[in-house]
Amino acid sequence: MANEIKAELAAGKLAEYEQLSKIYDDIVKQARPRLTVEGQGKILLALTDEDHLSQRQLATRLGMSPQSTSEFVYKLVKRELVTLTKSPKDRRVNLVNLTPAGRQEIESAAQEVPPFVRTLSDTELEQLSALMTKITTAMYADIDAANPTLGVKFHKLFASRYLKQFKK
Amino acid sequence: MANEIKAELAAGKLAEYEQLSKIYDDIVKQARPRLTVEGQGKILLALTDEDHLSQRQLATRLGMSPQSTSEFVYKLVKRELVTLTKSPKDRRVNLVNLTPAGRQEIESAAQEVPPFVRTLSDTELEQLSALMTKITTAMYADIDAANPTLGVKFHKLFASRYLKQFKK
């Protein structure tokens, strides 16, 4: 029972952080817009993992409706971050290809270390990283269990992206 | 410099969690819809803190445009979660009042402890709570510094809500 209360407290804190960060991003604006796992960003991220996917593949891999996928791809085409080419094998399918600008967009969407992370000591930072790794690992497992078609691949990319983006 | 790398790692993990939880909520659906700090939920939350606020007060307090506030209030009226009454002192202002159903809505929007939290041990749960508390505290401070009109009050309510919701 004591364990239960601790779990609830931790879950509450996590939820609080999540909600709070929505407000935080809004108020304490970041200079550069972040690449989120929504809409167009999701597409770009998937294409970084594997380029020249069909819209269908994107939709399945991202757990989105083909209609939404079509919409976001269209928007990315307008922004010249991707191009569309008809597949020679199957003239129904549109292959989505990252342009250099698209690649650039992903690269440049780096993120700064938010100031609130700086309040933690060295030891605390290590603890936090370890704990969050445990949590995200469990999350990946749950997501894959719930929707295997989404593919672990995307998630792995996802993870590595958030580790890599600070490098350099 | 070693510190810097640790900070980046932790920040990356936190960002990863944040993004991941968007997907998680989508895929591993929760039975009951959560009350988020967006749109209508934001209004309800603010009214829990203090009822009978004018739309203007809500807008300032929530850092939203008056137009958006108006929209969400209207939607809540349609859902019969709030009512509008003209202020007797100033006939321009609309006071927004929580109905019993509105109060009920907030109460019932409880949240379960997500399974991934269960993967942590007792000690880890304690560590996580402590770390997240430190982080959210810093976030509250930053938000207040950036936008004092938003008021700490709302945030405090916010915090307590996420601690209280599991009780009972």
Next chain:
DNA sequence: AACATATAGTAAGGGTACCTGATTAAAATG
């Protein structure tokens, strides 16, 4: 009292992220 200005709220229109249902075109299959 009369006029100017400030304030509360709304209407209209826009943008982003999604969804469902219906439709078109091309491929696969009986």
Next chain:
DNA sequence: CATTTTAATCAGGTACCCTTACTATATGTT
């Protein structure tokens, strides 16, 4: 060759937000 399946799109919707008018009502000034 006709039918069915599949890739993508169109049309229309919901939720969350914003900006630019515009309407009442208040208040401050002359």
